[in-house]
Amino acid sequence: MTGAVLFDLDGVLLDSSAAMLATLAGVATAALGRRVTVDELPAGALTAPRVEVLAGLGVGEPDALCGTWWDPALATAAGTTLFPGALQGLKAIKEAGMATGLVTLQSRNRLPWLLEPAVLALLDVTVCREDAEPKPAPDGLLLALGKLGIDPAGAVFLGDTTGDIAAARTAGVTPLGAAWGYAAPAALSAAGATAVLDDAALIGPGLLDFATCPAAALSATAHKQ
Template identity: 60%
Template sequence: MTRAVLFDLDGVLIDSRAAQLATLAGFATTVLGRRVTVDDLPADAATTPRQHVLAELGVLRAINENIWDAATATATLTTEVFPFVAGVLVALRAADVATGIVTLRSRRRVNWLLPPNILGLIDTVVCYEDAAPKPAPDAVLLALDKLGVLPSEAVFVGDMESDMHAARAAGVTAVGAGWGFAGPAALTRAGAAVVLPHADDLATGLLLLVGTGQRDKHSKRS
């Protein structure tokens, strides 16, 4: 039976912290008509919903997505895929493990962030416009439905508390990416079954996790 590993995007597959902060600062600069730098952002800006960060800066109106897109397109020029990603995806595919991305990004922004060679190794991508956003389980379940994989045969690797909540609500093993935004302690508090402090030997760890899930299920049937 095919198994699956789902990934969050920002902070897990791509090193986008600087780009996210630059997007916030650029958007606020445009809307407020004054210079806003990354240093002007709240200390927790990278892990706080954008509307809350912008409100603290004085942006009280609804977010204009066209302006946000312009700020994003410029800021993401500095974003890079983590070096381990291609090798992990190749290893999972070789082991007949399906892969997916579940992200709060829109589809067009995903295409700005990931190069074609990485997108070509991903079996499905579920974006903000496709399902109710995390921490609801809808997007995780939609990705699994597209892959034809049961929740008990899947893991979801995320770096935010909302990722852990979504995985648990979907019945998927929640794996915390300690190298991402929230950090290991927050992910543990959010209910991660496993927290990986770094991405060393990530493919091996993920294969063990999906393999263990499969063996446990078979043992219950026997």
């Protein structure tokens, strides 16, 4: 394989923002014994650690309660779907002979009901919450590349939070931002993303060009940072 394109899941390949907000509200409702709506969640609830969001709502021992209620709440929340162009882009990357990988904070047991079999079949490696120290630590990215046998300099990571960008930079992987995800493009730029892509339709073999191209040659279809 000629290189690797690694992805975060939520907000990058998977449009799950509504489901995640509903899940946070559902866990808070179960914990507090009163109805908590999505409108009551704080700004930035999607990019902050879930335990911090829940603790801010008054939930005691949020980590333990997430272990009990998170999966049922997520499984029954509003459906998730791939962003338009994501599946086609993954197929194109594979057809070009490049490796693909997923580095996500989701648990492995959730992947079969969050992603269709056709998507999972296009991923050469998946690193989940239980496999490595979560981002912004670089451990998950390095684990994925180690399994693929690819040097960090030959890989890019497409993420949608500042933690994703920090993890890639620490791992020595070229960090790319997804403007359609959870964090604002300006935040991804400030965190050090090499480029912030405008649309999931840009997912494809061309992403790996960012690992070797000088800044002046970055694609005009992305925001050069």
